Amino acid sequence: MYRYNQFDQQFIQERVDQYRDQTARYLAGEISDDAFQQLRLRNGLYIQRLAPMLRIAVPYGTISSRQLKVIAEISRNYDKGYGHLSTRQNIQLNWPELEEVPDILADLAEVGMHAIQTSGSCVRNVTTDHFAGVSADEEVDARPYCELLRQWSTYHPEFDWLPRKFKIALNGSSSDRAATAVHDIGIEARKIPSGDVVLDVYVGGGLGRTPVIGSLIRTGLAERDLLTYVEAILRVYNRYGRRDNKYKARIKILVRAMTPNIFREKVDAEWEHLHDGPGALTDEEILRVKNSFVPPTYADLNNEESLLGLQRLKNRHFDAWVENNVDAHKQTGYAIVTLSTKIPGVPPGDVTDIQMDAVADWSDKYGYGEIRISHEQNFVLPDVRQSDLLELFVTAEKHALGAANVGLLTDVICCPGGDYCSLANAKSIPVAEEIQRQFDDYDYLHDLGPLDLNISGCMNACGHHHVGHIGILGVDKKGAEFYQISLGGHAGKNASLGEIIGPSFSRADVTGSIVKILDVYIQSRVQDETFLDCYRRIGMQRFKERVYANPG
Numbered sequence: 001m002y003r004y005n006q007f008d009q010q011f012i013q014e015r016v017d018q019y020r021d022q023t024a025r026y027l028a029g030e031i032s033d034d035a036f037q038q039l040r041l042r043n044g045l046y047i048q049r050l051a052p053m054l055r056i057a058v059p060y061g062t063i064s065s066r067q068l069k070v071i072a073e074i075s076r077n078y079d080k081g082y083g084h085l086s087t088r089q090n091i092q093l094n095w096p097e098l099e100e101v102p103d104i105l106a107d108l109a110e111v112g113m114h115a116i117q118t119s120g121s122c123v124r125n126v127t128t129d130h131f132a133g134v135s136a137d138e139e140v141d142a143r144p145y146c147e148l149l150r151q152w153s154t155y156h157p158e159f160d161w162l163p164r165k166f167k168i169a170l171n172g173s174s175s176d177r178a179a180t181a182v183h184d185i186g187i188e189a190r191k192i193p194s195g196d197v198v199l200d201v202y203v204g205g206g207l208g209r210t211p212v213i214g215s216l217i218r219t220g221l222a223e224r225d226l227l228t229y230v231e232a233i234l235r236v237y238n239r240y241g242r243r244d245n246k247y248k249a250r251i252k253i254l255v256r257a258m259t260p261n262i263f264r265e266k267v268d269a270e271w272e273h274l275h276d277g278p279g280a281l282t283d284e285e286i287l288r289v290k291n292s293f294v295p296p297t298y299a300d301l302n303n304e305e306s307l308l309g310l311q312r313l314k315n316r317h318f319d320a321w322v323e324n325n326v327d328a329h330k331q332t333g334y335a336i337v338t339l340s341t342k343i344p345g346v347p348p349g350d351v352t353d354i355q356m357d358a359v360a361d362w363s364d365k366y367g368y369g370e371i372r373i374s375h376e377q378n379f380v381l382p383d384v385r386q387s388d389l390l391e392l393f394v395t396a397e398k399h400a401l402g403a404a405n406v407g408l409l410t411d412v413i414c415c416p417g418g419d420y421c422s423l424a425n426a427k428s429i430p431v432a433e434e435i436q437r438q439f440d441d442y443d444y445l446h447d448l449g450p451l452d453l454n455i456s457g458c459m460n461a462c463g464h465h466h467v468g469h470i471g472i473l474g475v476d477k478k479g480a481e482f483y484q485i486s487l488g489g490h491a492g493k494n495a496s497l498g499e500i501i502g503p504s505f506s507r508a509d510v511t512g513s514i515v516k517i518l519d520v521y522i523q524s525r526v527q528d529e530t531f532l533d534c535y536r537r538i539g540m541q542r543f544k545e546r547v548y549a550n551p552g
Contacts, residue, residue, distance in 0.1 A: 001062045001370055002147050002292040004112035012109045015116060019043050020102035027099065042122070044115025045101055048420055054093045054101060055118040056108065060128045060146040061089030061373040065360040067111045068371055072356035078104050083356065085341060085349040085377045087413060087464055088167075089127050090118060094420060116154060121162045123153035123234075127169045129177040130374040131336055133293060134382045136328035140172030140189035140197050144290045145226060148281065151289075152227050159234050163241035164249040166234070167206075174493075179375060181205050181495035182467060184251045185233060186214050187226075197223050203233060203263065204255030207461035211497045212252040215260035217267065223286055228279045232271035236263065296368040296383065301333025304386035311390045320442055321393050321404040335386050339379040339396055340403040340411060344436040347429045348414040349377030358399045366392055375464075376413055378406065408445040409453055409518075410436045413464055417457030417474060418481070424457030426474025426481035431455055431510055438511050448518065451531045454489070467491035469532045470517065471498040472510065483510045487517070487543060488535045496536075501544055513547050520546045 004012070019039070026036040040046075044055040056071065071091055075083050078100050084092040096104060108114055118125060126149045128142045129135065149168060153159065159166075171178040172189040180186030186202040199221040205214025221229055237251045240258070255263045312319040327336040339359065342348050351359075359379050363371045366388045372380035379401070384392060396402035405411045412435065415421065417428030432455055439445060454468030465471035467489040475482050483505050486498030505513050518531075520543050525534045535543075 001064065002059070002143075002289070009109070009112065012112070012114050012116075015043075015114065016102065016105045016109050019105060023099070023102050038120065040098075040101075041119040042117065043101070043105065044118035045096075045098070046119065048094070048416075048422055050420060051095045052098050052101070053420070054096045054104060054115060055086070056091045056093070056113060056115050057118050057125050058090050058113075058373055059150050060126055060132070060143055061130050061375075062143070063091075063371050063373065064111075065363045065369040065371065067113055068356050068360040068363075070107060070111045070113070072353040072360070074104055074107055075353045075356070081354075082350055082352045084347070084416070085351060085373050085379070087375045087377060087415075087462060088118075088125050089130070089373045089375055090125055091373070094416075119165075121164050121166075122160055123149075123156070123162075123166045123168065126150050126153070127167075127178055127183075127375065129171050129173055129175075130372040130380050131177060131327060131382065132172065133295065134329055134331070134334075134336055135173055135175075136330050137175055138173045138330065139191055141293060142170040142172040142178075142187075142189050143293050144286070145170050145187070145189060145199075145223075147289050147292065148226060148286075149230065152230075159238065162234070162238055163243050164246060164251075166237075166251070168230070176492040176495075177374070179464070179467065179491035179495075181213050182207055182211070182464075182491060183214065185230060192220070199223070199226060201229065201233075203267075204252040204260065206250055206252040207464060207466045208250070209247055209459045210250075210252060211461070211466040212256065213495050213497065214252075215255060215263075217260060217264040224281045224283075225275055227281060228274040228277065229267075229271055231279060232267045232274055235270050236266045240266075295331075298331045298334065298383075299385070301385065301387075304333040308386045308389060315390070317404065318390055318393050320446065321402060322389065323446075324404050324408060325406045326389060329383070331383075333386055335384050335389060337381040337384045337389070337392065338374065338406045339381065339401040340406050341378055341401065342405060342411050342436065343400055343403050344410075344433055344440060346400070347416070347419075348412050348432055351379070355399050355401060358395075359401070362392060362395065376406075376411060378411070404442060405445060407450050407452075409439050409448055409451045410445060411452075412436065413452070413454040413468065415456050415462035417455075417463075421457060421462075423460060424474060425459075425476040426457050426483065426507075428455045428457040428463060428472075428474055431472060431474075431483065431507065434511050435514060438515070448521070449530050452489075452491075453514075464491065465489075466497050467495065468498060469535070470514065475504055477504070481507050483507065485510070485513060485517075485547075487540060488532065490532055499540055501540065502548060516546045517543055 169178040169183040170187040182205040188200040201218040202214035367383040414432040418424040455472040456463035456465040457474040471486040473484040489498030
């Protein structure tokens with residue numbers, strides 16, 4: 001993983017000192033609430049329903065064991081002993097005191113971490129596949145390009161005050177685990193026959209009030225042109241994006257208003273002034289950053305799979321965990337492990353300080369001191385020997401991180417909702433818990449197969465409900481909480497937005513409606529057909545008829 005150098009450390013420390021002074025002046029009444037709002041947002045601090053919330057940047061979801069231990073310690077000293085894994089691959093603290101945030105940022109800076117640009121109308125945390133660099137289905141490691149974009153975009157003076165927040169995701173695998181289609185810029189990295197890496201660029205994707213699948217505007221972009229082409233896109237957006245209405249300020253609105261073709265023409269015209277300029281990447285600079293992501297020295301392992309097979313035969317629960325939570329590694333004898341945070345009674349994505357310490361220890365014991373955060377709000381250990389999987393599983397179960405449900409119905413993506421967020425129309429965490437308890441039977445979950453269920457408490461779509469195979473959105477009806485259900489969303493390759501099934505449901509009727517939806521799937525599927533494939537084949541009508549049928 002990328003290690004901050006002396007310049008990076010000095011940059012972060014100076015930012016901490018600056019924000020400490022700003023906070024002191026605000027508390028002394030020398031800075032107004034409105035002026036301080038933008039200062040704190042630029043440092044990841046929100047004022048939520050119950051308390052401030054601090055969003056810590058985890059660039060492209062990669063964090064070291066030492067860094068995670070520091071966050072665990074911060075959660076004990078300044079918070080309530082837990083953190084939250086977000087769908088942007090960051091970590092959030094839900095209960096910090098405003099006066100203590102500068103001290104938190106100072107502790108983070110000691111291990112090369114910060115909260116810069118985790119909020120505000122700027123380029124946010126660049127995200128990617130949480131299996132990047134290790135997955136067997138990977139063609140190109142996208143992390144170096146994420147790092148190049150991170151270094152370029154951090155406090156870029158021209159793009160520090162965009163019309164609205166801006167999100168970029170990259171992917172280099174045959175499976176799109178980065179949801180590139182629903183980002184302001186989505187980039188697919190691939191190799192051409194010559195062995196060179198080229199980039200396909202999509203723009204104008206996004207969720208929220210106006211969900212849109214991104215449009216392809218450039219194929220085969222050379223590596224050297226990554227920053228200049230992204231700069232051209234941002235310049236066009238900065239120039240033409242609306243600033244009079246925040247609900248119409250995202251780039252997706254601009255691309256749709258212009259049409260993708262016209263937007264492409266404007267980007268290409270801007271790029272003419274940039275692509276051969278000083279922003280073009282040199283071979284030396286690309287190599288410098290790629291060298292930060294050289295794989296560890298893996299052991300030469302043999303016969304790991306035969307041992308693993310015997311262990312799976314002897315332990316049914318371990319077998320289920322391997323099937324769902326363990327993925328193929330590009331290195332023989334190793335595996336990628338996803339540690340699920342999704343158990344009934346715990347808000348999806350919430351992890352205690354004890355769990356964070358444990359995951360950090362496991363990453364050292366079973367890997368190379370590196371952890372990933374997935375946008376599904378789970379931890380990932382990228383380099384585990386297959387011979388260590390059983391021991392890790394047993395230990396993870398003791399820490400409530402051994403649920404064998406990754407990719408299944410109860411692996412719910414869920415925003416904090418009305419329990420914490422002042423923007424929410426309805427609570428989302430209790431709905432997630434009720435669904436998890438209703439379907440807390442592994443055999444049934446396994447029979448259902450891969451199924452993404454996403455819940456958002458409002459139209460901002462922090463729970464990505466638009467791209468859930470089943471999506472749930474909290475809505476307000478004259479002060480009462482109701483829930484809209486959509487079907488057929490998908491965030492990976494061949495991405496799609498869910499279709500609303502019909503009128504919304506009371507909170508008491510949500511889980512029962514999900515039961516009916518799944519009954520239709522079970523009755524209608526053909527052999528080995530997933531929920532998404534079944535829905536795409538039979539369409540909405542059968543589900544609608546069953547859900548709204550008169551019980552009498």
